[in-house]
Amino acid sequence: MTAGLLAGTATRPLLFAWTVPAGAPLRHSCPACDTPARAAVRLLAPPRGRCAACRTPWSADHGLPEAMTALVFALIAASGLTGWIAAAHYWTAACGMALILIDAKVNRLPNVLTIPAFAGVIVLLVGAAANGEHGSVLRSLAAAATLGATFFLMTFGGIGLGDVKLAPTLGALLGWHSWAGVFLGTFAMFALAVGGFCTFQPVVDGGECPRKLDCEGCDRFVMSGADLLYWHRKREQWGSMAERAPDDKTADYLHSLFEPTGQAIDGLEKALAALGLLDEALALDLRRPQDYFGRIWSTAFRATDLAAAADDGLLDEWTGEEA
Known part of the structure; x- marks a missing residue:
């Protein structure tokens, strides 16, 4: 726990410098x-998120880096991991918590953390292999390459390069344990990043998705009020992609490709506004623990219904049937 607090404290200068668009x-x-x-960010001072000289606030994360890192360190310790492989998990957790805080605020994963995270985990896994600890460094390297290549191909669909650079770290760490860990971890990442959740019971129970994780147009894919800001960022990314298209024909194609999802985003806004929850959804700040318990997390709608929400009669019909 103490090590986690110290590791979280050590990330403060990085959070101060890199939490910018x-x-x-x-x-x-x-x-x-x-x-x-x-001098403005003193490591040994209480975590108040203020400049040490003029007391001007620079962050609302009062003690959050320390608390998050300490919690994850405690979970790793409770798992029973020891030696080099435990050090690899601790290193990834320290880098990962800082990345989560930066990404939640400015939607970026800076190289100053993603690259050292990968380099450090590889060095520690090689040390674990040299020490004869149970696992496979070759499988780690293969998983890192596989996950990195997969995420790179997905940049054509809007995933950022920061995610591409982080994926090999997670692939290497999960690959040390097993390929099953890689697959389950990757599925969990997509489940958290897709901006909604699946209500198809066989998938919820851990079974295979019959649509091969293609959520577009699936009537079992649900979007909640807590997903609105995510989809706002995705729409901005899609617009940027269309603007950079080499010709008008390609731009028109991209706009048509993203149009159904754009309609669902508009429908989600209308539904939240009808329920008086739009302002809460737009003000969501996942750095504050209380934001995880708001009504917007339990207010959800089928994405296919949201896409049809231009019909005000339909909107009136199902806003009373929130999930």
Whole structure:
């Protein structure tokens, strides 16, 4: 637990510098008083999220990096892992918690964390293999390459390069244990990242998806109020892709490809507005523990119904049947 608190504290300077939108200059000093970062963010000071010199807030994460990292470290310790493989899990957890906090706020996974995360986990896994610990470093490398290549191919569908750079780290760590761990971990990542959830009971019970995880147009795919900001970011990415298209024909094709999902996003906004939950959904901040218990998490609709929500009569009919 203490190690987790210290690891979380050590990420504060990175969070201060890198929690800025992609393309914006890094924060090397306090924006209010211009105090250098090393003096503005004191590692041994209480985690108040304020500049140590002028007390101007720079983060709402009061102690959250420390708390999250300590919790994950405690779970790893409780699992019974020891030696080099335990160190690999601790390293990935420390980097991962910082990445989660940055991604939740500015939707980016900076190289300053993804690349050291991969390098560190590979070194530690090689150490585990050299020490004769149970597992396979060759399987780790194969899983890292497979997951990295898979995520790279998915950049054509809107996944960011930060996800591509993080995938090999997770693949290597899961691959050390088994291929089943890789598959289950990858499925869990998609389940968390797809911006909704599946209500088809065989899949919920762990069975194979008959649509091969193609959620587009599936009447069992559900979107909740907590997914709205995710889909706003995805729509911005899709618009950017269409703008960069080499010709008008390709741009029109991309717009037509994304149109059904865009209609579902508009329908979700209408449904939340009808229930008086739109402002809460737009203000969702997953860095605050209380935001995980709001009504928007239990207010969900079938994506196919949302796409048809332009029909106000239909909207009136099923806003009273929230999940």
